[in-house]
Amino acid sequence: MTEGSSDDRVRTSKLPPAFDLLAACAGEAGQNPFLFERAGIGVASPSMSGGTGVATGSATPEAIAGMGREMIVQLRELAADGPGPLAVGQIPFSERGHAWMRVPMRLVRRAGSGEPWLIELVSSDGDVRPFAPVRPMGGAPAEPFPPSQVTPLPPADGYQAMVSTAVQRIREGTMRKVVLARTMQVEAGRTLDPVRLAHRLRAVDPHAFTFITPDGPDASLVGSSPELLVSKRGLDVRSTPLAGSAPRSGDPEEDRANADALLASAKDREEHAVVVEAIEDVLGNFCERLDHDREPVLVETANVWHLATRFEGQLRDPSPNVVELVAALHPTPAVGGTPTAVATAAIDELEPFDRGGYAGAVGWMDAEGDGEWAIALRCARLDGQRATLYAGAGIVADSQPAAELDETDRKFRAFLDSLRWG
Numbered sequence: 001m002t003e004g005s006s007d008d009r010v011r012t013s014k015l016p017p018a019f020d021l022l023a024a025c026a027g028e029a030g031q032n033p034f035l036f037e038r039a040g041i042g043v044a045s046p047s048m049s050g051g052t053g054v055a056t057g058s059a060t061p062e063a064i065a066g067m068g069r070e071m072i073v074q075l076r077e078l079a080a081d082g083p084g085p086l087a088v089g090q091i092p093f094s095e096r097g098h099a100w101m102r103v104p105m106r107l108v109r110r111a112g113s114g115e116p117w118l119i120e121l122v123s124s125d126g127d128v129r130p131f132a133p134v135r136p137m138g139g140a141p142a143e144p145f146p147p148s149q150v151t152p153l154p155p156a157d158g159y160q161a162m163v164s165t166a167v168q169r170i171r172e173g174t175m176r177k178v179v180l181a182r183t184m185q186v187e188a189g190r191t192l193d194p195v196r197l198a199h200r201l202r203a204v205d206p207h208a209f210t211f212i213t214p215d216g217p218d219a220s221l222v223g224s225s226p227e228l229l230v231s232k233r234g235l236d237v238r239s240t241p242l243a244g245s246a247p248r249s250g251d252p253e254e255d256r257a258n259a260d261a262l263l264a265s266a267k268d269r270e271e272h273a274v275v276v277e278a279i280e281d282v283l284g285n286f287c288e289r290l291d292h293d294r295e296p297v298l299v300e301t302a303n304v305w306h307l308a309t310r311f312e313g314q315l316r317d318p319s320p321n322v323v324e325l326v327a328a329l330h331p332t333p334a335v336g337g338t339p340t341a342v343a344t345a346a347i348d349e350l351e352p353f354d355r356g357g358y359a360g361a362v363g364w365m366d367a368e369g370d371g372e373w374a375i376a377l378r379c380a381r382l383d384g385q386r387a388t389l390y391a392g393a394g395i396v397a398d399s400q401p402a403a404e405l406d407e408t409d410r411k412f413r414a415f416l417d418s419l420r421w422g
Helices: 021-025 061-077 156-171 194-204 252-264 266-284 322-329 340-350 401-419
Strands: 002-006 010-014 034-038 041-045 052-055 087-091 100-103 106-110 117-121 150-153 177-187 209-214 219-225 228-233 236-240 242-247 287-292 297-300 304-308 311-315 361-365 371-375 379-383 386-395
Touching (some): 021 034, 021 106, 021 194, 034 361, 052 061, 061 087, 061 100, 061 322, 061 361, 087 209, 156 177, 156 340, 156 386, 156 401, 177 401, 194 219, 194 401, 209 361, 228 322, 236 266, 242 386, 252 297, 252 304, 266 287, 266 304, 266 322, 304 401, 322 361, 322 371
Antiparallel strands (some): 002 010, 010 117, 034 209, 041 106, 087 100, 106 117, 150 177, 177 386, 209 219, 219 379, 228 236, 228 371, 236 311, 242 304, 379 386
16 A cells, blocks of 8 residues: 555545455445445445434435535545545435435545545544455355245236336326336345445446445445436536336347347337436536437447437536536436426335335535436345345336336346345
8 A cells, every 4th residue: 555645634545556446345244335336437435434424304406405515515624635535425216215425434436547545534543454355256156046035016917007007197198207116025045245246246237337335224225227327527517317228138139139129119219208308408407518419329238228318518617516416317207207296206106115225326426526426226225134126117108017027027137146146
């Protein structure tokens, strides 16, 4: 470890160039680590204990924006030479939930192609603490989970009934789109490890946002999201919403045919257009210039093709921090629906569970208000020996209940396979 800089509050140190961010999370079990990484770039902390932070009593847009402004104040009080402290956080899907952000006592950050830095809030003893040895990540996976250990909520027929109800309301003109989700409860029969699961998810799809975030005293939300909600760097702002999907195939010709069919699908393009219109409307209020793909582009994950639209813009001024942009955007129609209030009310009525952190947002912010946030998708809540998996599908007027059920089943199957390494 190479020393960087320090003062009476913050110490920064260079780490070896090959340092793996996941290694910063791999201490003792039960420490509630945090990870937000894409292609080796991001932030990680071994524990959310200690440090400084703020939580909201509710997750309304006003409360989230206020949280972001308060964190800016705390971060600037801790400003140091070299890389400064960062705040990391999680925002739930529903306004009834509690959002939080925290400046961890120890955090590793790698930005761009640069070297990783260890950023520490100096403890009273001032000791330099080495990272705990990395737990073994390899080895054979556990056996597939038998049906007796897996319980869907709602079951297949219940989910199809939910979709039918939503389609009827959409055709009546009550709403244009709604995203309906299912859960799957897995009783693993062993204590599940969020770091091992994240390691597997990252290996399967290294270009997704791999994340671990505390979700209760002894629980973690772990996932691999393909969707950038928003990033900000100075005046530059980006977003890449996804909506509309098709299955991948091991056969190259069939895989290409599925991709082409997705691009040509009127149903999926309608589902996607709703999201693009919303992002353009919200970010347009902040930007003097906002560009995006005129036609959806294909994004591939390990098991699903998605329609995506890449937004790039320049803010009128740098004053809105990235969390304020998150507050303005969340929940997008990619995870909620439109009109927002009608769709979220339908979700509350039709889904027999609380989404919690699923379809919320996870990310980080620095003292300049810059940062990056992804939508918490392709994820599971791990709590001891239990995992709660989440999967959803966007419902529009032409949606078919059986097809939407199949989409959620495919997402579950892929995650169940990765969970065998958890």
